[in-house]
Amino acid sequence: MRNLFLLLATFCMTATAALAQNVAGKVTDATNGGGLPGVSVVVEGANVGVMTDMNGAYSLKAASGDVLMFSFVGYNTMRKEVDGSALDVRLESGVALDEVVVTALGVSREKKSLGYSVQELGNDAFTDAKTENVVRSLTGKIAGVQVTSGTSLGSSSKILLRGASSITGNNQPLFVVDGVPMDNADYSGGDQQRGAGGYDYGNAIQDLNPDDIESVSVLKGPAAAALYGARASNGAIVISTKSGKGYQASGKRGLGISFNSGVAFNNVYVLPDYQNSYGGGAGTSWINQNLVDSLGDTPIPDYGYDGSWGPALDGTMVRHWDSWYDYEGDADFGQSRPWSATDSDVEDFFQTGVAITNNVSVTGATDESAFRLSYTNLDQTGVYENSSLDRNTLSFSGSQKVSEDLEASVNANYVQSQGAGRPLTGYGESVMSQFTQWGQRQLSMDRMRNYKNADGSHRTWNRNSATDPSPHYWDNPYWERYENTQNDQRDRVFGNITLKYKINDVFSIMGRALSDFYIDRREERIAIGGVRESSYSESTRQLQETNLDAYLNFTDDLSDDLNLTGFVGVNRRIRNFKRLNAYTLGGLNTPGLYTVNNGADGYEVGDVSNTKQVNSVLASASFGYKRKFYADFTGRSDWSSTLPAENNSYFYPSATASYILSEDLDMPAVSFAKVRFGWAQVGNDTDPYRTATTYAVNSNFGNSGSATVPNSQNNPNLRPEKTSSWEAGLELNLFLDKVRFDFTYYNSTTEDLIFNVPVSASSGYSSAVLNAGKTSNKGIELSLAATPVQTDNLRWDIGVNFAKNTNELLELAEGIENIRYTSLFGVTLEARPGQPLGTFYGYDFQYDDAGNKLVDDDGYYLSTETVQPLGTILPNFTGGVFTTLDYKNLSFYALVDFQDGGSLHSYSNQWGKYSGTLAETAIDANGNDIRDPNFAGVVVEGVNASTGEANAVAINPQSHFFYNQGYVIHAADQYDASFVKLREMRLDYNLPADMVDGTPFSNVSIGVFGRNLAILHKNVPHVDPEVATSASNVQGFEGGQLPAERTIGVNLKFGL
């Protein structure tokens, strides 16, 4: 501790001493406003110069009137006269030619030399409008990246680059952090995925800390990622974290400290429109009190029914659910209150969630070494009461030159995230399910808050009857929040150790060990006294992935015009997974004691472990000719333990080429033009243990063992999967880069897809592992940006990202008619040849030739006899429109993103209509009270199937919402998932240098931001069309959706 003070004191003295005649400022990128590190700042005519630090800040001694020259590779050099002590400049990336991006295996390459599409984002994209899951920050910012997210508090975010190729396997890109392939497992169960209940624990990539990110490169498509192997066949997201290297390179020595703090507030902003005219009950009569003596004369509602087809909320005095708890001091006991619309509705159930982030980082450098140490704490409470997420990240990176030729570096990260009180999702026990899909509309949240009697017993609105307080189908929602709790913790360590040795000017060698390790522990509790059998369960998952790499790199100018760089390397990947879970049987013995030993009938324990190893040899060669022709060749061969011995090896090559057209083009309007072409083939293996036949072991019956033939049939003849793809692109910058255009077309085919194909159960198996399909993805990606206004003080940029992907299942193995992902309430999500992966099937309306719905003689819609395709989860196109406006020290950014098409099945709509909670079940579009006994009934729009006349038969509204809706005709609750969302807005203000003069602070900036501010357009009523309950391939089932949240926050960054 004393040392720290000494250090700080020394640092402050140094800083103060240097302040006297300083000129300080910040150099930023005019395009994205980000600080530019490593910019050379020189006083013209004097032998004085410095480089900007990692934030783009600099300070040097200069006199008023001196001219400073700012220069940086890839940017137009700028000269500015010193006028005072502060001087900020914005450098134009005039010559984009030399922009450097991080590509596969962390190799930095000039972007112009690449034959495939790469887009990069800087730290600001992740920290200025922070969310706890970095994947969400990619939304709308990069063409061809489709992100689907749940709500806050550590829920899932699914990301797809250029669509999905695998049917049941992983379609998400590989995440690589400082060379470490990161696990992004989801572990969600089938019910969770199809909106049928469970907790959303999110996917594991959310462990990444936004504050530590230096840059993110998105490598779309296999050509970019061939070198990462099969896992990158869906593309790769290559993340570099901050280190002390930039600081060292800028010439700084000693220590630098920076702080970044933020607070964000989350609020629920999409809730269904409910009806408020009719209360709970199966019908409009009060309960039959005459069947039970001594219940008195006051009307008794139907507490046990979880729908709202009950009596009109007309103020009749009734015994509400909470008037039957005969406990001392219970003022409601025996009281009657009016049967009227609630004064405390669903929105009152939710609170404002608060997320506070604090980050401090220390950077240091000497001539031989550099390091960065960073600590981040995220402390978040959810919109659901009693829910929280707490994440601590400690990250260290350091490098040391051991000798002139040998450098050692280490990067280590420790992340601990703790979740508690995550809300249940989906149809089933979730509170949204009991508010929308089922439930009684007259209930008051305020009154339900008192969820426990004096003796600890449960008070629920859904008591079985006046005389029977036991819960029928639903727990009190507050009981659900406070008694049935869960918590989880994941401790994760990842990082690498790297040795680089320079053999000579041509050859260097690198060896490294990369590791990702975590232990993920989950505990779930169900209290005694609720609807569900009380229980306690815990599960622990442990994952370790180790990669050992060695590369021989070479770079050589073969002639003045021809340059060659490349490497040959080897990689071994070992992945170990273990899971141990235990749960109580037969309920709990002792209330409130949550241990597995407390099971009334004992407990059950299960364990699973699996191991996989892949050995690889890989090589790459890149040629550059006259700095305008470029060609890359890569090859990789894998040997995977998961495939049968005779088929366990597969080779995959790639070749890319690019040509800088503008070098040979003499058109002043064209400042840069490039065409590129890439081709790649990527092999893929499968999960462990899919080749040999084994038995599934059940729990013992008494002392007898019990085992069964597994539901899925394994396959000893599996072959590796193969993806072939090509892409072509054009980059064009016009009018001194004021207009920037990047276009890509790609076409990719995956064959011999390995998956677990559902088969007719009469075969004795419900599925079989087969090489069973061929899929195709083709599409375009377009990004267009322009700078319409640019003056010394003002710059306005506007841009759009757009992507369209067409996906098709080309063929399936013989005898297989279709692939079933999942099904719920008769709606299935399938893949059939000729259709996109993920097509909904269910009963549809019958239509006449003119497109009118057909109605039977009783006034009901006719349903098709067989199931029909109802739409696909895949959108027609996606994208985002962004704008930035920079005026002096103010910077404004806004992002609108959109999705056109895609289909979702909404069980909130389906069951909300069935159970009479939603607005339209009481008041129709014309404002008629359709349940009024005097109202004639619902006449559905359509044509009588036998007469051809317009339907005129009125039907009872309850029957209408039963028979004419998704419960019977699935198409009725199938919706278009298009949306336009105001995704992000932020306003940042960098304090001018003269304002922070005389303080120990530098680079002070403050910003306000908002995320998910508004849904500007959608076509599905009552819910948010963006549905994600897991990161799996099963998407598009909305059930009891957690309400969408809006985030508004403030950020403060400063350095010492």
Place this chain on the structure above:
Amino acid sequence: MNKNIFLLAGLAIAVAFTGCTKDFEDINTNPNEPASVSPGFLLTSAQKRIMDEMNDSFWGSRRGMQLAQHWSSNQYSNESRYQFRTETSNGSWRDFYAAPLQDLQQIINLNTDDAEAMAGYGSNGNQIAVAQLLQAWVYQMLTDAWGPIPMTEALQGVDNTSPTFDSQEAVYNGILGLINGALASMDGGAGPQGDQVYGGDMASWTMFANSLKLRVAMRMSDVSPTAAQAAGESALDGGMIIAANESNAQFPYIDAAPNNHPVNEDYKTRNDFAASNTMVDWLSAMNDPRLGVYFNPAVATDTYVGEVYGLDEANAALTPNDAVSQRGDAVLAGNLPGIYFDAAQTHFLCAEAAERGWSGTPLDAEGHYNAAITLSMQWWGLTDADAINAYLAQADVAYTTAAGDWKQKIGSQKWAALYMQGHEAWAEVRRLDAPALNACADGHLAGDGNVPSRFEYPLDEQTLNSSGYGSGVAALGGDDALETKLWWDVN
């Protein structure tokens, strides 16, 4: 020098990395699941899973017990009004075919292909026999629920993922083939290990085989009387039938999860069913002592009141649970046995065989009728002989004086005795057309309003096996509808 060392090291690493795939077989050997198990484990699993599914809340309670009108819904009454959820059809189909039927097939395959290794778990012939008998039992239940089903092409895995459906007549012949094959396969050696039903006692399995054959024959008796009589008489020949409760084929559930009775498990968290008025009214009218075992009096009135069968949701929900009789304590017990075949059933079959003039019944029709009722009461713990005799002596009960023809007498009493065997009760109601069950009080939601003749095929077969599904609909000789009569259901 220094640099050469690095190069050499690099080369060595490269060789070490790639040369090493010889561990792959070990690495890819599943440590979590065994490559071989005792066939006894498969038998235990199959015996339990059949009964788990038969007593499951959807297949057993919502369908079997409600179609027999033993129970009524007190909420969500769709199934009691003949609207069946497609999801539960999918699930039940899968839970029989891809689970117990396949496990039993595996026992047969192992004892055929790897006889020597399997001989230590019971003689090959006896293991095969028991597996075939349980398959026969399941196939009969499945074909009686749907009609034509896959049998000859079923259970072949990826070799045939689109099995053709066999006509119900073919299935019935196949079932008889399985039973006869099993009887022939029994070889006097040791019984199978893992047998929770009879503990490997092959004499009991012989009784089971003959009793099941009698039931199969009787189901065919209206449509194929000659073949039925031949099969029935061969079953009765020799007297090896389940004639006493001690010989019942039942699965011995234990009063602790996960080995407790499924109805007990379901009741822990839900109470969706109450006594149906059909059954309460019949038992009350007969002064039947089983009323107090099958059901409890309504809490509110302390009298036996059945919930009206086939109410719509609103009306079902308006009836407080306290106001109607709930299921009895014995019914909800965790250790209630799951019934494959009981002696009461055999005696009812024998009574009918006697009426039909089949030879070999030990007693006359009346004797078997009285024995059946007596055994049913005794099984439910009603052991007071005087009370039973008093019951049998009642004019409404006594075989000679009870109302109706022999079909109606036997049908009604058999229906009452088949409590907790909903699917068998439903099948016999369809075949004997007795007793007359109630129409749904608030109308039916699907079918023609009569007790359904069958279920519609699961949606899964339409989408995963469309050719098989087509062959099934063709073999049905009518629509894939609830009211399409099965082959044996000629009246």
